[in-house]
């Protein structure tokens with residue numbers, strides 16, 4: 591009998607500790623995180639498809655420059671991106687991510703290869719990617735198939751521009767759909783790259799060169 595009571599006592603302590611811990615977690619996520627804090631998108635949503643090109647050698651640098659495929663962004667960018675994704679999900683689509691926050695040292699490597707501000711921001715000024723406010727994205731349908739956007743990600747040519755009109759009607763419709771939902775959710779588009787979106791309030795945040803933790 592004494593033993594049973596002891597067990598119940600410890601079970602009660604365990605449950606109490608667990609509930610306090612759970613409350614703390616909620617409190618930290620929802621009330622304490624500042625809009626400009628860098629966070630990992632996957633801690634806030636599992637509704638995104640990841641195709642982080644710089645965590646592989648399948649990119650124009652021809653090198654794997656990220657140790658792991660994480661999408662780090664400032665918290666305000668994460669909130670806006672989740673809101674946009676919820677809108678796409680109403681139509682059976684999801685956001686596919688190619689790149690998120692990018693350390694300044696990677697920006698410098700990119701600039702060495704493509705020193706053209708139409709496609710790569712000069713590291714002296716810094717890209718919004720370096721500020722945690724930009725994403726490179728496309729859309730996938732309910733079967734996980736990427737919608738046709740006319741060019742691959744990081745295609746450095748006029749065909750990637752929002753102003754390029756000689757594209758099949760469905761491609762133009764897909765780009766227009768992506769752009770309209772992103773613009774409604776606090777992002778700006780970038781004329782020469784259909785995949786790039788900047789958080790409107792992300793322009794003045796400082797550039798960063800921190801790397802993220804890999805498991």
Ligand SMILES: [Zn+2]
Pocket residue numbers: 689719724725726785786787
């Ligand atoms: Zn970009």
